[in-house]
Amino acid sequence: MTEESTSHDPNDPTVFSRGSLKLTYDLIRKNNAQLALSVRNIITQTPISNNASERQKAYSEHFKVDLDSFQVRSIVESLMDQAQSATGANENPGRAILAKALTEDWMRLAHKMIADLPDNQKPPFAQ
Numbered sequence: 001m002t003e004e005s006t007s008h009d010p011n012d013p014t015v016f017s018r019g020s021l022k023l024t025y026d027l028i029r030k031n032n033a034q035l036a037l038s039v040r041n042i043i044t045q046t047p048i049s050n051n052a053s054e055r056q057k058a059y060s061e062h063f064k065v066d067l068d069s070f071q072v073r074s075i076v077e078s079l080m081d082q083a084q085s086a087t088g089a090n091e092n093p094g095r096a097i098l099a100k101a102l103t104e105d106w107m108r109l110a111h112k113m114i115a116d117l118p119d120n121q122k123p124p125f126a127q
Contacts, residue, residue: 013108018043018061024102027095028078035074038067065109072110079103 009015016024021043029036047061067075083099086092114122 013105013112014065015048015062016042016065016105018047018063020102020105021063021065023098024075024079024106027082027099027102028075031078031081032074035071035078038071039075042066069110069113072106072113076103076106076110079106 021039025036025040028039042063042065045063047063079099079102083096083103086096086099
């Protein structure tokens with residue numbers, strides 16, 4: 001595979017870091033193994049990088065997420081369930097915090113996907 005030379009906008013909701021994708025995979029794997037595998041497979045793609053020095057560091061890699069809206073919705077729902085169950089059981093507050101932070105990232109992607117729809121396909125709340 002060849003490396004992409006395009007740089008990414010840090011505010012682009014379609015771009016996720018390797019760490020975010022790995023954590024998402026870990027958190028949703030128990031509830032939805034197939035979807036978790038789809039998220040993990042994004043990491044096998046060619047990363048987007050800003051410069052040559054970043055290409056040398058795996059932890060600084062970013063990837064373009066190209067999932068459909070149903071997959072993104074399932075990810076958000078799974079992460080919300082993880083955050084709620086971890087908070088309610090008081091068993092792992094760190095897990096709840098991670099799930100909430102990741103939920104926000106995936107929600108940004110969902111909002112962008114809705115905003116990119118043609119007006120006649122947008123849900124009533126988005127018009």
